[in-house]
Each structure stands twice: as structure tokens, then as C-alpha cells.
Amino acid sequence: MSLIAERLRAIRPSETKAMTARAAELREQGIDVITLSQGERDFDTPAAVCEAGIRAIRGGRTKYTAVAGIKPLRQAIRESFSCDHGLDYALDQITVGCGAKQVVFNALFASLDPGDEVVIPTPCWVSYPDMVALAGGKPVLVACDELDGFKLRPEALEAAITPQTKWLMLNSPCNPTGAVYSRSELLALAAVLRRHAQIYVLSDDIYEKLTYDADFATMAAVAPDLYGRTLTVNGVSKADAMTGWRVGYGAGPLPLIEAMNLIQGQTSSHTSSISQYAANEALSGGRDHIDEFVRAFLERRDLVISKLNQADGLSCRVPDGAFYVFPSCAGVIGKRTPGGKVIETDADFAMYLLDAFAVAVVPGSGFMASPYIRISYASSLADLTRACDRIIAACAGLS
Structure with missing residues (x-):
């Protein structure tokens, strides 16, 4: 053995x-x-964010927190989604993890059964296929041509879908290509997804704030009818220079978030209390x-x-x-x-x-x-x- x-x-x-x-x-x-x-x-990391972390230490905020994250941080996340994209989430639809990476893994682990398929446009972040496999699913890699800006075409998505498809993973702006999906491109993909009610969307928006020649758009806002089938993932690592603080978050359907919290409660419990207070400052203290x-x-x-x-x-x-x-x-x-x-x-x-x-x-x-x-x-x-x-x-x- x-x-x-x-x-x-x-x-x-x-x-x-x-x-x-x-x-x-x-x-x-x-x-x-x-x-x-x-x-x-x-x-x-911005000085004000670091000071918030120091205040948390000096203020004794070093105890266990709720698995889903401290309430002030989830409120700040809720306000960010609302102000930036017009997305309305209840606090219990939001979960905080040890980086966006853990949030993605929790979602896959909570939802995939053996044989379930996840469509992943490639080039893709190195961890996506392996996280799907670790969670018991099957990654379905769909090559996206450089001539198409390394972005998934609706016809390619349609061709990749089978009765076993459970998730479409989208990362925009994309690691490694820097590709950004426009509103019209997301709408074209949404038109395909409407024909397949069993498919959920995992929208990894961790690079959202870092766009140059294109406007950012996210699926749950662009296609409100898919709001209930979309998990939107983000965090403070990239936009706020907080990679080592390990704070990511996700918002989506309540049953999924509850299942993700169940997994997190039996693994990491929650991300660092100090990091959470610092992330709250990053999101609510102004991001000039x-x-x-x-x-x-x-x-x-x-x-x-x-x-x-x-x-x-x-x-x-x-x-x-x-x-x-x-x-x-x-x-x-x-x-x-x-x-x-x-x-x-x-x-x-x-x-x-x-x-x-x-x-x-x-x-x-x-x-x-x-x-x-x-x-x-x-x-x-x-x-x-x-x-x-x-x-x-x-x-x-x-x-």
C-alpha cells in the first residue's frame, strides 16, 4: 500500500x-x-493597509474569526460588488478565504463529483486543471487562438459542452495572456450557457483593477439571468499589493457558499484575523x-x-x-x-x-x-x- x-x-x-x-x-x-x-x-502594501494590520495586532484582534470571514470585511466586499458592478449579495452569500486560490479550490471541491467536467479556456493559470483533478473532476481544455486574442469563442464553448459539464472557468484579465473579455464577448458566451442550465460559471476576477486598453466586465453583472449560476472570485493580492497577506473572497449562490464554508471549516478554518482587518482597510479605506x-x-x-x-x-x-x-x-x-x-x-x-x-x-x-x-x-x-x-x-x- x-x-x-x-x-x-x-x-x-x-x-x-x-x-x-x-x-x-x-x-x-x-x-x-x-x-x-x-x-x-x-x-x-499601502501604508494605511499595513497600519490597519498593526492596529489589529495591538487591539488584540488575534483570535479565531467566523469561517466565512469577519463581518466588517464581508460588508466591505458587498459594498465593493455593489458600487463597482451593481451586484447585490447578502452577507451570507460572501465567503473569505486564504487567497483567491483557496476560494476557487473550495468551490470545485464542494461541487464536483467523479465524472463532472470543467471547461477551461487555454492558455490558463497553471493551477486550474490540477485543482479540478484534485477535486475529482475532469478538466476539459479548450485552446483559444492568439488570432482571437486568446479568448474563448462561443462556438468553441458549445463544442466543448457535454451532459457532464458542470463549470465554465473564466479568468479576465487573464493570467498568463492579459486578455480581457469585453461585455459583448461575455454576452455571446452567456447566450451559449442559457441553452445548458446545468452549467455554472466561475469568474476569476482577481486582476479586475489592472486593465489598460479595455473596460472590465464580469459575467454576473453582464448577464443578470446567470447571477444565480455564477461564483465571482476576487481578492486583494493583485490590486492592493497584498500577495503575502492571503485574502481572497467569493460571492455566489447561497448553497454553494455554505458548502464552501463547510470545507474551509474543516481545513484552514479561516484566513488570518490580522489579514482580514488589513483587507477591510484596503477595500473600504479608499484605493487611490x-x-x-x-x-x-x-x-x-x-x-x-x-x-x-x-x-x-x-x-x-x-x-x-x-x-x-x-x-x-x-x-x-x-x-x-x-x-x-x-x-x-x-x-x-x-x-x-x-x-x-x-x-x-x-x-x-x-x-x-x-x-x-x-x-x-x-x-x-x-x-x-x-x-x-x-x-x-x-x-x-x-x-
């Missing part, structure tokens, strides 16, 4: 975490590695810092796009949101490194960039799309300039 559960055989370590760990190892050896592999901005973040990201995005499109063999479209670019590296496949190694895959290219030029990126294969690489531009302009110059040199060195 094996100690390790059979269900873990199909689960892979996160490629983003693996590349970041490898970069850290090289850095410990004294190598000047520039890490563009992690979805974490270089900005500090977001405009500054967006301006900085826009400048960085444009720099990276301009640089990468100078690299021989790379082609990079302009993303509308998040803080990633997803350039095609098809033009370097089949070429040889100065050491004679053939670049056969995007993973080979990513390792070449890391080992020979000390730049850490993530191969597109980790996001179910090849041959691409994902580059995070959540770093300083100086580091991005140096990294892109190294990538240009790396491409020039191939033959």
Missing part, C-alpha cells in the same frame, strides 16, 4: 514556483538573476493607490512589448490587462544554442534564458499553450530593461 494517494499522480508542481525556486538557487550562488517568473508586483499602480504597469508593459518585438524569433501581442506578456517563441524553435543544444520546446528556451542569460521566465507549456513564454512585468523599469536586453542577446546568439 502506497503512502501517497493515487490522485496525486496526475498533479504537477507549479511551473511558476519551480522557475522562481530555480532562480533563487542561482542567485544564492552569486549569479545576477532577474526573475520575471512570479505573479507578484514589486510595490509594497490603484491608479498609480496601473500607470506604472502601463509604462512597464509598453517598454517590454517594444523590447521583445526587437528580439529575433519572438512575437509579442499587446495585452489589455494584468501584468504579463505572453510572447510566441515559435521563431526560436529548432535553432541551436552556442553550445550546440537544439531548442525543441518553449521549456528548452526558458531554461536557456535562465542558465545562459540569468533571466527567469515561465514556459507556456505550464499554461497549456506552446510555444510561448510568460513574462511578468511586475518589476522595476531598470530590471525589465536589463532583462529584455538579455533576452534580445539570447535570441541573437541562436543559429
Whole structure:
């Protein structure tokens, strides 16, 4: 009898975490590695949010909280949904978890039975398929062409649906592509979903506040008749530079939220009380810092796009949101490194960039799309300039 559960055989370590760990190892050896592999901005958490966390500690707010989260935070989340999107949720329709990642996992674990299918447009975040599999479901990956902006077409959604389909997962703005679904694009998908009453929508909006050339829209607001079939997930990690605080939240049908709370109550119980008070400040204390973040990201995005499109063999479209670019590296496949190694895959290219030029990126294969690489531009302009110059040199060195 094996100690390790059979269900873990199909689960892979996160490629983003693996590349970041490898970069850290090289850095410990004294190598000047520039890490563009992690979805974490270089900005500090706003001072007012940090002070709210400190006040929570000094005020003795360090005890257990309700599984679903403290009431003031859920009220702030409710007001945010209402003000931003006109969505009305009761407090018991809102749950707070240890990051949006846990909220997504809780939803899948609470709802999937063996054989249930989840439609996932690809390229997608590395964890989606594995979370579905861990919850006992079957991920159904639907490739979205770069010519379509890496976005799911209604006809492709229709073709992927079977009687076993339970969820459609949508991530907009998307990690890794930065694609943003417009209102009209969501309405087209909603028209398909109306023909299949058994399907629920998991709308992962964690990058909502980080859009540049497109307006943000979310399914429950765009298609009010699907409100009761939609779980909307968000959090403070990306918009408020609070990745390490681990606060995400979801709002949706009451039976689902109750089931998610049941799971959370038997696993993590709740997210940190201190983090919850800090997140309450982030949501209710004014978010003027977001405009500054967006301006900085826009400048960085444009720099990276301009640089990468100078690299021989790379082609990079302009993303509308998040803080990633997803350039095609098809033009370097089949070429040889100065050491004679053939670049056969995007993973080979990513390792070449890391080992020979000390730049850490993530191969597109980790996001179910090849041959691409994902580059995070959540770093300083100086580091991005140096990294892109190294990538240009790396491409020039191939033959």
C-alpha cells in the first residue's frame, strides 16, 4: 500500500514556483538573476493597509474569526460588488478565504463529483486543471487562438459542452495572456450557457483593477439571468499589493457558499484575523493607490512589448490587462544554442534564458499553450530593461 494517494499522480508542481525556486538557487550562488517568473508586483502594501494590520495586532484582534470571514470585511466586499458592478449579495452569500486560490479550490471541491467536467479556456493559470483533478473532476481544455486574442469563442464553448459539464472557468484579465473579455464577448458566451442550465460559471476576477486598453466586465453583472449560476472570485493580492497577506473572497449562490464554508471549516478554518482587518482597510479605506499602480504597469508593459518585438524569433501581442506578456517563441524553435543544444520546446528556451542569460521566465507549456513564454512585468523599469536586453542577446546568439 502506497503512502501517497493515487490522485496525486496526475498533479504537477507549479511551473511558476519551480522557475522562481530555480532562480533563487542561482542567485544564492552569486549569479545576477532577474526573475520575471512570479505573479507578484514589486510595490509594497499601502501604508494605511499595513497600519490597519498593526492596529489589529495591538487591539488584540488575534483570535479565531467566523469561517466565512469577519463581518466588517464581508460588508466591505458587498459594498465593493455593489458600487463597482451593481451586484447585490447578502452577507451570507460572501465567503473569505486564504487567497483567491483557496476560494476557487473550495468551490470545485464542494461541487464536483467523479465524472463532472470543467471547461477551461487555454492558455490558463497553471493551477486550474490540477485543482479540478484534485477535486475529482475532469478538466476539459479548450485552446483559444492568439488570432482571437486568446479568448474563448462561443462556438468553441458549445463544442466543448457535454451532459457532464458542470463549470465554465473564466479568468479576465487573464493570467498568463492579459486578455480581457469585453461585455459583448461575455454576452455571446452567456447566450451559449442559457441553452445548458446545468452549467455554472466561475469568474476569476482577481486582476479586475489592472486593465489598460479595455473596460472590465464580469459575467454576473453582464448577464443578470446567470447571477444565480455564477461564483465571482476576487481578492486583494493583485490590486492592493497584498500577495503575502492571503485574502481572497467569493460571492455566489447561497448553497454553494455554505458548502464552501463547510470545507474551509474543516481545513484552514479561516484566513488570518490580522489579514482580514488589513483587507477591510484596503477595500473600504479608499484605493487611490490603484491608479498609480496601473500607470506604472502601463509604462512597464509598453517598454517590454517594444523590447521583445526587437528580439529575433519572438512575437509579442499587446495585452489589455494584468501584468504579463505572453510572447510566441515559435521563431526560436529548432535553432541551436552556442553550445550546440537544439531548442525543441518553449521549456528548452526558458531554461536557456535562465542558465545562459540569468533571466527567469515561465514556459507556456505550464499554461497549456506552446510555444510561448510568460513574462511578468511586475518589476522595476531598470530590471525589465536589463532583462529584455538579455533576452534580445539570447535570441541573437541562436543559429
